Every structure is written in structure tokens, then in C-alpha cells.
Amino acid sequence: MSQRNVPALFWALVVCVLLAHNSHLWLSKRLVPDSDILALLPVRERDPVLRRAFTHMIDSxxxxxxVLVGADDWKQAGRAADAYQAVLAPHTELLQLDERISSQSQHNWLALFQQQRSTLLTPRQESALHQQPKQFWVDTALSRLYSPFGGPKLGAWQDDPFGLFGEWVQARAQETPVRPRDGRLYIGDGQMQYVVMPLKLRVPAFSMAAQQAVVPLLDQAKQSARRAAAQVQVVSAGVILYAAAAGEQASLEVSIIGLGSMLGIIVLTWITFRSFKPIALVMLSVGIGCLGALSVCWLIFDRIHLLTLVFGASLIGGAQDYGTYFLCNRFAADTQQLDSWQLLRRLTPALALALVTTVVGYMGLALTPFPGLRQMAVFSAFGLIFAWLTVIFWFPTLLSGGTLKNTQWVQRYAAIMTRWPLLRYNRAMLAVAVAFIAFAVVGLSRLRVEDDIRLLQNPPRYLIDDQIKLSRLLDAPTPAQFYIVQGVTADAVLQREEILKHRLDPLIEKRLISGYQAISNWVPSSRTQAARHQLIEQKLLDDSGPLALLAARIGEDGKWIAAVRHRLLASSLPLTADEFLKNPSSEPWRHLWLGGVAGGYASIVAVRGLNQAGLPVLQNAATGLDGVQWVDKVGEISSVLGAYREYMGWVIAVSYIAIYGLLYPRYGSATWRVLAPTALASIATLAFCGKYCHA
Structure with missing residues (x-):
């Protein structure tokens, strides 16, 4: 065996390993690219509480x-909802449907709080107990007893004669506009009546395999609902829908960029060489480059992001340069009677310089704190390295002298290149330079920076419309903007929540927000529970208080007073957060409690109905409060993007300097000519974006 064939055989072994590894990834491990946009962003948060809170909210x-299934008639909406659920019911491995509301479940929901009725008050009730006279409470109780419109009644009148517990339950119900109706969850907008169906995914939302299974199932369920009743509206919102749309768009871009680049290479190579062998060799180097990039990325990052594949699809256009360079020089070397190995020795310095300068540029990206950019840089750099090594190890063996034929296209192109483009100082060149400078100045002057993280996503219009409609109907809080409340103990957290809520209540009156969600709405601190218990006993139940006056008005004796007083005060030990969270009634609010973390306890206070104008006010509301922190993850990530945008500007500048230094030993004072096309292209791109890419 010739010594020259040893490198080729070695590389063949490496390629076999790459093929085996990629087969394992795609066939055995069922590799599915990640579509989570947040996975691309830097993890700059060092505060374990803040990191856990954000992860907790996002995961939830x-x-x-x-899903809202609506019609102008409630029965039709229910019929359509049944049809929708019938499609989903067999697929419990994908989606879990919440059980229907029953009278028993509502009773269980109230049972925990009925035991604590003497400690559960709204701020308005507390104020009234301090300010209103005894007769006010007597009149309130009589109104509840005799008037059919005396307010909500939960249980017997004597269990809650003053309506305190009923009003507290009503206040808690105002945290969501959704109401139980006929065993379903209901919401209406004046025209349409909707059945609300909360679904829980049992598969990862950012898994493309899960998206490919869930989204068609939801579409099938939607069609079934529309067949079941006329004029049915189905409104859906969820992260998986956005992730699926982004994945579909990215897959399309991979196909367009990859296939477009491949088709262009094939056509140009055919026009140039009029032979299939050069095409096969170029595509071979590109293919091995992609295989190597995938394997290395998986070994380093343990996953592949979908946008890495989109970015890597452009690798095809760059990886073919080395093969094309060798082919063109092989064609020219025929006249010098050089064999392919002699030609390789002549070309290796230039090929190595081309590879190193390109990889240096990608190293600048690899050194950034952006996981997404690092993965893209590693994919591209190793893709080019594997394509380059394929040219070095295989092309001399697979392509001998005299293989390529001279064509008219090659002769014409070579003749043109001797005359154009040449940089001459004449009127035409001056006009081109002036036009370019004018375009660059105008474009760069209009260039604006936009660091908003939300610009990274461009979901379909129907998803945005559904999200807007659902947010308007449900008045749900955002998972990206909230308060974190910390304390040494769980009760300290509840106390600090209560202090924060005192600052938020005026913002509701000013309509800067529509409300807030907090565990302390359901479980007051032990101090507050004790104070309320004492307040009720003093203001309503003392010997000469409203209860005694009420008994006299309705003709009841001391035994009746004692019995009512005993029922109102016979609560068990103070309600705790742990006790509440163990109860089924806490399920919609469990995501607000972080529990023990970083040697203390923490919770989340979520805000409803916020808008951009109110964000500074919400941030100021936490000022000066111990253990309370406002979190605006959208703004924070956007500011991080802005900081690293400036950082990347320096990275690009340093990359230019480093590449200039690498090229200078070879090109000397003419090095600027080598970098000028890249620099001018960068300026032209920025100018084009400034002039045409801003609305």
C-alpha cells in the first residue's frame, strides 16, 4: 500500500465513525432539535432565588x-366542547384534561376555608370593622336574612350572619373572571359564551416530536368542535403552539437555505467543469463537514438547537470553497504536469490560511456568553474543519491530473477576470465610490438598535390574535414580570407579601393594573390571622356588640348567641401555607410558592392587567421593602442583549485585527485589499438594514 493512501484510509475510518455516531443520534436516540428560544440566551442570573423563580414560572x-370553545348559545358551546374533548380523551399520554367541576369538588374547595372564617377578611371588610358603627352590621345581617338580594350565601345564615366569609370568597373569585357553570368552566364577553378548558401537557413543550404529535391533534379536535355546532369559535393559546410555529418556520428556512445553496453549487460546478465528479467531490466535503459538526456539537452541548441548523445551513456555501479551490487549481495544474499530491503541497499554505482566518472569526462568537452563539460557532467552525480535512485527505487520491476538461465558460471567465474588476482612478470608479459612500452614510444614519427579546419571534398572526383575545378574556398574569418575596420563614414571606399588597392596592384604583395573585390572598400571615380573629371578636361578638343586638332584633336568646359565637370562633390552628398547598383548592396557585430556597423561603406575587406604561410604577412599588424584588425578565433579557450587542461589536473589531495579523505575513502592505471586500460588505449590510429594515 502506498504511503500516500494512508491519510485517505485514516480519514475513511474517521468518516465511518461519524456515520455511526450520526446514525446513533438520529435512529437510536431519535435526536430532535431544541426549539426553546430561551436556551439561546446567556444565563447571567447568579441569584439562586431569582433563577429558580423564573424557571418555576416559565416551566409552569x-x-x-x-382552549376556549365558544358559541352564542351555551348549549352549543357545551356540545362543541364535548366534541373537542372526545378527540383528546384517548391521548392522555400527551394531554391531561382537567376534571369537570362538581358540587362535591366545590364543597371540598370551601371546606378548608370555612374552618378559618374568623381569620379571612378583605381589606374593605377590615376597614369597615374599624370604622362602621354597630348598627351597620346589624342591618347587614338582617338584609342577608330577609332580602333575596342580600349577597352570596355559603351554608346556613347563622354560620356567617354578617357575610364576612361570603364576601371574602367573592373577592377571591374576582381573581379570575372564569366561573363554574353546569359542571364546566365558563366565561363570556357579552356576545359569545365560552367553555374554558385548561389542559396540561405531559410532554415537553419544546420537543419537536411532541409538537408534531400535539398540534395536529389540536387541529383535529378543533375541526370536530366546529362540526358539532354551528358558528363555533375555538381560541387556543400555549407555549407549544408558538414553539411549533417557530420550529416549522425554522425547518422551512433550513430547507430553503440548504437546498438553495446546494442547488447553486451544483449548477455553478456543472457550468464550470461539465462533469459530475467535481460535483460529487464538493458535495462529499460539505456532507462530511455537516456530519462532523453535528457530532462535535452533540458531544459538547448534549443537544442541537434548531436555529443552529438554520445558521449551519449557510455552512454549505462556505465549506465548498476549499473543494472548489482545489478543483480550479487542479484544472490549472494540468498544464504544468503536476500530480494531485504535488499540487496539494503547493496549495496547503493558502488552504490553511483560509481555514484559520475563518475559524478565528467563529472563535470570537464561541467566546461569548450566549449558548446559542457558542453552539452556532462550534457547528460552523468544526463543519469547515471537517470539510477542509476531507479536501486534504481525499481529493488528491480521488482526483488525478487530466480529469477536468477545459470549457468555454472557464475560458471566458478567466479572460474577464484579467480585465475586471480592477481598481482604477477614473470617473466611473469615482462615481461608484461616491454612490456607495452616500448610500452608507444615509443607511447608517438611519440605523436603530432594537434589543427587544420579543423581536426574535415572529409568530403567525392567528396565534397573536388568539393570545390577545384570551388574555383580554381571562385577565391572566404574565409569567415574565412579577415580584419575588423572600423571608427567613414562610410566615415572614406572607407578612412581606401583605406589605407589598398595601402598595399595589392604590395601583388597582388608578387602573395601572387590574389585580394581583399571591398566596397571602388565601393564607394570611399568622400575625394577620390573629389580629383579624381578635378584631371580629371585639367588633362583632362582644356582649354588647352587633351579634347581641341582632339576637334582640330577631328574638333569639343567649343560647343562640353562644352557639353562633362558638361557630364563628371555633377555627382550628392558624392556616399555614403548607396546609393550603396540600389542599386540592390550591392547585391553580401552587406556582406562586417557591418554598424553601437558598436558606430561606420565597414566593411570587403575579400582577394582572399590566402594561408598558405601568412598569416603572410597579418597579418603584418594591423600593424600600425588605425581601421584595421586582422582576421584569423581558426588560432584563433585552438589556442583556443590548450589553452583548456592544460586546459583539468589539469582538468583530478584534476579529478583524486578528485576521489582519494572520494575513499580513503573506500579503504585507496589500493585506487591506484582502479584508476590504468583507469590510465593505459589512458596511453595506448595516446601511441596507438602516434604510430598508425599519418600519
Missing amino acids: AQQRLI
Whole structure:
């Protein structure tokens, strides 16, 4: 065996390993690219509480899916909802449907709080107990007893004669506009009546395999609902829908960029060489480059992001350069009677310089704190390295002298290149330079920076419309903007929540927000529970208080007073957060409690109905409060993007300097000519974006 064939055989072994590894990834491990946009962003958060809170909120949100099935008639809406659920019911491995509301479940929901009725008050009730006279409470109780419109009644009148517990339950119900109706969840907008169906994903929302299984199932369920009743509206919102749309768009872009680049290479190579062998060799180097990039990325990052594949699809256009360079020089070397190995020795310095300068550029991206950019840089750099090594190890063996034929296209192109483009100082060149400078100045002057993280996603219009409609109907809080409340103990957290809520209540009156969700709405701190218990006893139940006056008005004796007083005060030990969270009634609010973390306890206070104008006010509301922190993850990530945008500007500048230094030993004072096309292309791109890419 010739010594020259040893490198080729070695590379053949490497390629076999790459093929085996990629087969394992795609066939055995069922590799599915990641579509989570947040996975591309830097993890700059060092605060374990903040990191856990954000992860907690995002994980909770991304596994939920809300579907509204509506019609102008409630029965039709129910019939359509049944048809929708019938399609989903057999697929419990994908989606879990919440059980229907029953009278028993509502009773169980109230049972926990009925035991604590003497400690559960709204701020308005507390104020009234301090300010209103005894007769006010007597009149309130009589109104509840005799008037059919005396307010909500939960249980017997004597269990809650003053309506405190009923009003507290009503206040808690105002945290969501959704109401139980005929065993379903209901919401209406004046025209349409909707059945609300909360669904829980049992598969990862950002898994493309899950998206490919869930989204068609939801479409099938939607069609079934529309067949079941006329004029049915189905409104859906959930992270998986956005992830699926982004994945579909990215897959399309991979196909367009990859196939477009491949087709262009094939056509140009055919026009140039009029032979299939050069085409096969170029595509071979590109293919091995992609295989190597995938394997290395998986070994380093343990996953592949979908946008890495989109970015890597452009690798095809760059990886073919080395093969094309060798082919063109092989064609020219025929006249010098050089064999392919002699030609390789002549070309290796230039090929190595081309590879190193390109990889240096990608190293700048690999050194950034962006996981997404690092993965893209590693994919591209190793893709080019594997394509380059394929040219070095295989092309001399697979392509001998005299293989390529001279064609008219090659002769014409070579003749043109001797005359154009040449940089001459004449009127035409001056006009081109002036036009370019004018375009660059105008474009760059209009260039604006936009660091908003939301610009990274461009979902279909129907998803945005559904999200807007659902947010308007449900008045749900955002998972990206909230308060974190910390304390040494769980009760300290509840106390600090209560202090924060005192600052938020005026914002509701000013309509800067529509409300808030907090565990302390359901479980007051032990201090507050004790104070309320004492307040009720003093203001309503003392010997000469409203209860005694009420008994006299309705003709009841001391035994009746004692019995009512005993029922109102016979609560068990103070309600705790742990006790509440163990109860089924806490399920919609469990995501607000972080529990023990970083040597203390923490919770989340979520805000409803916020808008951009109110964000500074919400941030100021936490000022000066111990253990309370406002979190605006959208703004924070956007500011991080802005900071690293500036950082990347320096990375690009340093990359230009480093590449200039690498090229200078070979090209000397003419090095600027080598970098000028790249620099001018960068300026032209920025100018084009400034002039045409801003609305």
C-alpha cells in the first residue's frame, strides 16, 4: 500500500465513525432539535432565588394550554366542547384534561376555608370593622336574612350572619373572571359564551416530536368542535403552539437555505467543469463537514438547537470553497504536469490560511456568553474543519491530473477576470465610490438598535390574535414580570407579601393594573390571622356588640348567641401555607410558592392587567421593602442583549485585527485589499438594514 493512501484510509475510518455516531443520534436516540428560544440566551442570573423563580414560572407556563370553545348559545358551546374533548380523551399520554367541576369538588374547595372564617377578611371588610358603627352590621345581617338580594350565601345564615366569609370568597373569585357553570368552566364577553378548558401537557413543550404529535391533534379536535355546532369559535393559546410555529418556520428556512445553496453549487460546478465528479467531490466535503459538526456539537452541548441548523445551513456555501479551490487549481495544474499530491503541497499554505482566518472569526462568537452563539460557532467552525480535512485527505487520491476538461465558460471567465474588476482612478470608479459612500452614510444614519427579546419571534398572526383575545378574556398574569418575596420563614414571606399588597392596592384604583395573585390572598400571615380573629371578636361578638343586638332584633336568646359565637370562633390552628398547598383548592396557585430556597423561603406575587406604561410604577412599588424584588425578565433579557450587542461589536473589531495579523505575513502592505471586500460588505449590510429594515 502506498504511503500516500494512508491519510485517505485514516480519514475513511474517521468518516465511518461519524456515520455511526450520526446514525446513533438520529435512529437510536431519535435526536430532535431544541426549539426553546430561551436556551439561546446567556444565563447571567447568579441569584439562586431569582433563577429558580423564573424557571418555576416559565416551566409552569410552558406546560399549560388554554382552549376556549365558544358559541352564542351555551348549549352549543357545551356540545362543541364535548366534541373537542372526545378527540383528546384517548391521548392522555400527551394531554391531561382537567376534571369537570362538581358540587362535591366545590364543597371540598370551601371546606378548608370555612374552618378559618374568623381569620379571612378583605381589606374593605377590615376597614369597615374599624370604622362602621354597630348598627351597620346589624342591618347587614338582617338584609342577608330577609332580602333575596342580600349577597352570596355559603351554608346556613347563622354560620356567617354578617357575610364576612361570603364576601371574602367573592373577592377571591374576582381573581379570575372564569366561573363554574353546569359542571364546566365558563366565561363570556357579552356576545359569545365560552367553555374554558385548561389542559396540561405531559410532554415537553419544546420537543419537536411532541409538537408534531400535539398540534395536529389540536387541529383535529378543533375541526370536530366546529362540526358539532354551528358558528363555533375555538381560541387556543400555549407555549407549544408558538414553539411549533417557530420550529416549522425554522425547518422551512433550513430547507430553503440548504437546498438553495446546494442547488447553486451544483449548477455553478456543472457550468464550470461539465462533469459530475467535481460535483460529487464538493458535495462529499460539505456532507462530511455537516456530519462532523453535528457530532462535535452533540458531544459538547448534549443537544442541537434548531436555529443552529438554520445558521449551519449557510455552512454549505462556505465549506465548498476549499473543494472548489482545489478543483480550479487542479484544472490549472494540468498544464504544468503536476500530480494531485504535488499540487496539494503547493496549495496547503493558502488552504490553511483560509481555514484559520475563518475559524478565528467563529472563535470570537464561541467566546461569548450566549449558548446559542457558542453552539452556532462550534457547528460552523468544526463543519469547515471537517470539510477542509476531507479536501486534504481525499481529493488528491480521488482526483488525478487530466480529469477536468477545459470549457468555454472557464475560458471566458478567466479572460474577464484579467480585465475586471480592477481598481482604477477614473470617473466611473469615482462615481461608484461616491454612490456607495452616500448610500452608507444615509443607511447608517438611519440605523436603530432594537434589543427587544420579543423581536426574535415572529409568530403567525392567528396565534397573536388568539393570545390577545384570551388574555383580554381571562385577565391572566404574565409569567415574565412579577415580584419575588423572600423571608427567613414562610410566615415572614406572607407578612412581606401583605406589605407589598398595601402598595399595589392604590395601583388597582388608578387602573395601572387590574389585580394581583399571591398566596397571602388565601393564607394570611399568622400575625394577620390573629389580629383579624381578635378584631371580629371585639367588633362583632362582644356582649354588647352587633351579634347581641341582632339576637334582640330577631328574638333569639343567649343560647343562640353562644352557639353562633362558638361557630364563628371555633377555627382550628392558624392556616399555614403548607396546609393550603396540600389542599386540592390550591392547585391553580401552587406556582406562586417557591418554598424553601437558598436558606430561606420565597414566593411570587403575579400582577394582572399590566402594561408598558405601568412598569416603572410597579418597579418603584418594591423600593424600600425588605425581601421584595421586582422582576421584569423581558426588560432584563433585552438589556442583556443590548450589553452583548456592544460586546459583539468589539469582538468583530478584534476579529478583524486578528485576521489582519494572520494575513499580513503573506500579503504585507496589500493585506487591506484582502479584508476590504468583507469590510465593505459589512458596511453595506448595516446601511441596507438602516434604510430598508425599519418600519
